[in-house]
Amino acid sequence: MHGRRQVTGAASWDSARRVAHLVARVGAGVSVGLQDAVGCVLAGPLVATAPVPPVDRAAMDGYAVCGVGPWRVVGEVGVASPSVRGLVDGEAYGITTGAAVPAGATGVVREEDVLRDGEWVRGSVVVGRHIRRAGEECRAGEVVLPTGVVVDGPVVGLAASLGLSRLVVVPRPVVDVLVTGDELVQRGSSGVGRVRDAIGPMMPELVTRAGAELGVVQQLADSRAALREAIAGSSAQVVFVSGSSAAGPADHLRPVLNELAAELLVDGVACRPGHPQALARLQDDRLVIGLPGNPFAALTAFLTLGVAAITGRRGLPLARLPIAPIPGGIDCHPHSTRLVPVRVTDQGAVPVGHAGSAMLRGAAAADALAVVDPGPAQAIAARLLPLDPGARPWAG
Numbered sequence: 001m002h003g004r005r006q007v008t009g010a011a012s013w014d015s016a017r018r019v020a021h022l023v024a025r026v027g028a029g030v031s032v033g034l035q036d037a038v039g040c041v042l043a044g045p046l047v048a049t050a051p052v053p054p055v056d057r058a059a060m061d062g063y064a065v066c067g068v069g070p071w072r073v074v075g076e077v078g079v080a081s082p083s084v085r086g087l088v089d090g091e092a093y094g095i096t097t098g099a100a101v102p103a104g105a106t107g108v109v110r111e112e113d114v115l116r117d118g119e120w121v122r123g124s125v126v127v128g129r130h131i132r133r134a135g136e137e138c139r140a141g142e143v144v145l146p147t148g149v150v151v152d153g154p155v156v157g158l159a160a161s162l163g164l165s166r167l168v169v170v171p172r173p174v175v176d177v178l179v180t181g182d183e184l185v186q187r188g189s190s191g192v193g194r195v196r197d198a199i200g201p202m203m204p205e206l207v208t209r210a211g212a213e214l215g216v217v218q219q220l221a222d223s224r225a226a227l228r229e230a231i232a233g234s235s236a237q238v239v240f241v242s243g244s245s246a247a248g249p250a251d252h253l254r255p256v257l258n259e260l261a262a263e264l265l266v267d268g269v270a271c272r273p274g275h276p277q278a279l280a281r282l283q284d285d286r287l288v289i290g291l292p293g294n295p296f297a298a299l300t301a302f303l304t305l306g307v308a309a310i311t312g313r314r315g316l317p318l319a320r321l322p323i324a325p326i327p328g329g330i331d332c333h334p335h336s337t338r339l340v341p342v343r344v345t346d347q348g349a350v351p352v353g354h355a356g357s358a359m360l361r362g363a364a365a366a367d368a369l370a371v372v373d374p375g376p377a378q379a380i381a382a383r384l385l386p387l388d389p390g391a392r393p394w395a396g
């Protein structure tokens with residue numbers, strides 16, 4: 001039925017993405033514990049309150065020595081030891097990696113580079129060798145990470161090593177998913193009059209990977225009142241509605257948005273599949289995104305409007321999409337952007353097939369969607385939209 005809906009009023013794929021990104025208001029920063037910050041975005045720069053390391057530390061197990069040696073061992077310093085008196089010429093402490101280097105040390109000599117004879121050690125020392133200097137990772141007051149960094153494992157570890165227990169972050173936006181369709185069933189196979197819901201099960205992982213927090217996934221009867229009530233009653237910042245996006249008698253999304261006096265910002269996108277997708281802003285600034293009912297079309301719409309809105313709400317820029325060659329070329333659509341599942345290989349992006357709007361087989365086997373811009377003939381390269389919305393974009 002592709003030919004039946006005019007796509008002339010539809011936004012281009014790129015502009016639809018930009019609108020969804022721009023319209024999403026960035027959440028206000030909140031202070032949360034380190035583990036709760038994972039997946040959130042820093043709302044302010046990460047600043048060191050003290051130098052790291054705070055003191056000179058040994059980088060190797062061995063001896064902190066003073067002067068050219070030989071050295072008499074006057075004690076042992078471990079990582080947990082309290083501070084010890086300084087060294088004078090001809091003295092050494094046995095020292096372990098990470099221990100504070102005593103004052104007066106010329107350098108640290110590795111265990112395997114000395115000869116030990118009772119309380120004496122011999123070897124050669126290089127001035128300053130095997131010492132991690134106080135403040136070499138950062139100085140007090142230094143900006144260690146800028147605003148806008150996504151908090152992941154290394155960021156949490158860094159924050160802990162800076163002595164922090166909380167971070168100020170933009171919280172993950174909460175997202176609800178409303179699945180419409182009287183034919184949908186949650187168990188067993190599809191058959192006449194019944195279709196196994198594929199969108200409800202697909203969304204939680206996608207939503208989480210995109211950096212949002214899942215509120216509810218709720219199946220609704222095909223009723224205008226039920227849809228209106230569910231949208232109006234949702235407390236999520238972004239509400240996805242699957243199905244109901246086309247022009248049939250059970251397609252209630254647009255009438256409901258109208259009843260709720262929502263502002264329809266994107267009404268169709270010139271892309272294949274996924275053209276009936278929509279974006280609206282409710283009066284309280286919450287966003288509603290209509291996903292077409294065909295499962296692959298719903299996925300392309302989530303990766304287009306959905307990821308852009310969530311990304312904007314998190315305070316992150318839209319990811320720049322890398323370009324890859326398509327071996328053998330690929331047919332363009334004259335007016336619409338094609339979104340084609342591809343595997344990314346050494347030769348370039350290779351279409352995997354099974355890319356009909358009602359099927360997920362192609363997407364499930366693919367790494368990315370090739371974004372094939374509209375054109376009169378064939379494209380030999382395309383931008384790549386990762387199927388994993390949590391993939392870290394390379395700096396553009």
Ligand SMILES: Nc1nc2c(c(=O)[nH]1)N[C@H]1C(S)=C(S)[C@@H](COP(=O)(O)OP(=O)(O)OC[C@H]3O[C@@H](n4cnc5c(N)ncnc54)[C@H](O)[C@@H]3O)O[C@H]1N2
Binds near residue numbers: 001004200245276291
């Ligand atoms: N007259 C027109 N008809 C259609 C148009 C159009 O522009 N004019 N567009 C076609 C395109 S393209 C799509 S995509 C669909 C979009 O339809 P809806 O969003 O209204 O969704 P439904 O009609 O409810 O369902 C369409 C199709 O998808 C199946 N479906 C729905 N939800 C799920 C789900 N959660 N899991 C699995 N499958 C689902 C549903 O059973 C239908 O087969 O409209 C075309 N028609």
Ligand code: MOO
Binds near residue numbers: 274276298358
């Ligand atoms: O555009 Mo529909 O969304 O092909 O299936």
